[in-house]
Amino acid sequence: xxxxxxxxxxxxxxxxxxxxxxxxxxxxxxxxxxxxxxxxxxxxxxxxxxxxxxxxxxxxxxxxxxxxxxxxxxxxxxxxxxxxxxxxxxxxxxxxxxxxxxxxxxxxxxxxxxxxxxxxxxxxxxxxxxxxxxxxxxxxxxxxxxxxxxxxxxxxxxxxxxxxxxxxxxxxxxxxxxxxxxxxxxxxxxxxxxxxxxxxxxxxxxxxxxxxxxxxxxxxxx
Amino acid sequence: xxxxxxxxxxxxxxxxxxxxxxxxxxxxxxxxxxxxxxxxxxxxxxxxxxxxxxxxxxxxxxxxxxxxxxxxxxxxxxxx
Numbered sequence: 001x002x003x004x005x006x007x008x009x010x011x012x013x014x015x016x017x018x019x020x021x022x023x024x025x026x027x028x029x030x031x032x033x034x035x036x037x038x039x040x041x042x043x044x045x046x047x048x049x050x051x052x053x054x055x056x057x058x059x060x061x062x063x064x065x066x067x068x069x070x071x072x073x074x075x076x077x078x079x080x081x082x083x084x085x086x087x088x089x090x091x092x093x094x095x096x097x098x099x100x101x102x103x104x105x106x107x108x109x110x111x112x113x114x115x116x117x118x119x120x121x122x123x124x125x126x127x128x129x130x131x132x133x134x135x136x137x138x139x140x141x142x143x144x145x146x147x148x149x150x151x152x153x154x155x156x157x158x159x160x161x162x163x164x165x166x167x168x169x170x171x172x173x174x175x176x177x178x179x180x181x182x183x184x185x186x187x188x189x190x191x192x193x194x195x196x197x198x199x200x201x202x203x204x205x206x207x208x209x210x211x212x213x214x215x216x217x218x219x220x221x222x
Numbered sequence: 223x224x225x226x227x228x229x230x231x232x233x234x235x236x237x238x239x240x241x242x243x244x245x246x247x248x249x250x251x252x253x254x255x256x257x258x259x260x261x262x263x264x265x266x267x268x269x270x271x272x273x274x275x276x277x278x279x280x281x282x283x284x285x286x287x288x289x290x291x292x293x294x295x296x297x298x299x300x301x302x
Contacts (some may be wrong), residue, residue, distance in 0.1 A: 058291055061288065065287075065288060093293075099293075101291055103294065104239050104240055105239070108239050108240065108243055146237075148294060149293070150235075150293070175239075
């Protein structure tokens with residue numbers, strides 16, 4: 001299984017994502033720059049975290065309008081798996097590839113800590129190696145992770161099982177509606193989440209709770 | 223040349239923690255009776271276009287496609 005990582009000015013978790021994909025799959029992912037209009041033939045495209053374009057206008061707003069994101073949207077429409085982590089999640093909602101919006105944390109503070117996540121849908125390509133309802137640990141580091149959707153959109157997202165991760169055990173760090181930490185599109189191939197599973201993939205990280213996400217997506221045996 | 227001012231505000235019902243913090247700070251300064259404060263954005267845009275209706279249509283398209291996130295924000299366009 002091949003992967004690619006999207007690079008944009010201002011991202012700072014790109015190396016972490018590249019390291020995680022390399023360690024787990026055994027192959028270095030291809031990298032695509034913001035101005036690239038074509039993405040190589042891959043099975044998984046990852047948009048890392050950071051502060052693309054300095055979070056100007058709105059988090060992810062400028063990045064979502066770059067040429068590379070049109071290429072990501074074309075690949076996503078063809079069924080290629082896409083994962084956006086943190087700023088990557090913000091970019092996916094700004095690009096219209098996922099519903100809702102990510103707003104300033106209700107505390108107004110940047111949060112950098114470990115949270116607990118419940119797997120609320122284990123029937124996706126990304127979460128198939130977890131048990132339904134399983135609680136895992138994951139780091140978060142963000143200022144704008146407060147997921148919001150209007151009542152109609154929220155009812156649809158909840159009703160269709162598109163909420164994949166929820167903050168558990170009172171660890172919601174940002175005030176997101178219904179404790180939503182990550183959602184998937186209707187087709188089940190585009191996932192966005194605020195937590196950083198790529199930062200918890202080996203014992204040196206203090207745990208490997210995030211590893212199964214990439215193993216599931218890349219079809220790699222545990 | 224046409225000049226325009228675009229105002230982007232949060233929709234009703236969308237929580238605005240920054241507005242809330244400003245509201246509290248105003249109370250702290252002794253401004254009594256401050257009700258709700260909502261924070262928004264203002265863009266002043268200059269256009270080479272001279273046709274007003276075409277300029278308005280362009281400005282609305284700019285709002286829909288970039289300047290506002292219509293999931294959470296409303297916008298208004300005023301030619302100045």
